Amino acid sequence: MREGDRTVHRPRWLGARGIAVLSASLLAAGLGSGFLVWQGTTAVFNSTTANGSSAWATATVSLTDDDSGSAMFNATNLVPSATGSNCITVSYGGTVATTVKLYASASADASTVAQYVNLVIQEGSGGTFNNCTGFASSATLYTGTLAAFTAAKTNYSNGVGTWAPSSTASKVYKITYTLDAATPNAKQGATTTATFQWEAQA
């Protein structure tokens, strides 16, 4: 190529299109670097403050008892007017206010003898599992048959109980059963079972 008196040599692979692309790239690079410079010069004086880091911890709601896995009642050879009682200590280990309710979470009564098992359920203090010595009742929660209890007290919402702990605490429950004196002769050998469950909700 000749330009006036000067001869400009360019690589053979660099055609007119190559020159255009190269020019555009250089222009873009220039604009980009300019943008970065502009960004770097937008610095301002600033100051921030923050309180301590925030934390959200969920509450705990837990119940335990002192039966060590043993049945509260394993009453056998019951005869009319037979009676017995047992106590159990229920402990709340949660961190929020709650109300503890007692209900029957399961039951079996194929021989329909539960209608003749009368219950009195009390809550209070004193006594431990298998030993009601010193128990003092603060409230009678239920008086009626086991059949009625297992039919009507089946969950937290319809359970019985007034105990409302807000932190670690214990309550003793005393359950007394009596096989009704009028239990029919036909109920000999009959068996019924129930699971008494305590629940705290928050």
Add this chain to the structure above:
Amino acid sequence: MNRPGLLIATALAAALAAGYLVHATRAEDTGAVFAGTTASTSSFSALTLSAPSNLRCGLLTLIWDAVPHATSYFIQQPIGSTTQAGTSLGMGLQLTGTYTVTAKVGNWSSPSSSIFVLAGFC
């Protein structure tokens, strides 16, 4: 629908869907609570009274073995009947006939057992 209209409609639908999801998962709507439970099982089994066994004759006396948990026994004699707590009964003058013994507890009765006595001998 032109393009701006389509975009607005899409955004509105997305916002409504998101709001519904937030509403649907609120704890009070799902009933979710923190709960703790503990439980204890119980079993109540009624007695089955056994029939009196080993009825036999002593010297002018009817004897039988005690039935576990029985509090009394009803004895149907050849003539009349009686109820008693013990496990033997003097036959008196009723030396011949059938004796039937039933164990009792409360208003419950066991199956009965019988024996025929002849002149005071079983």
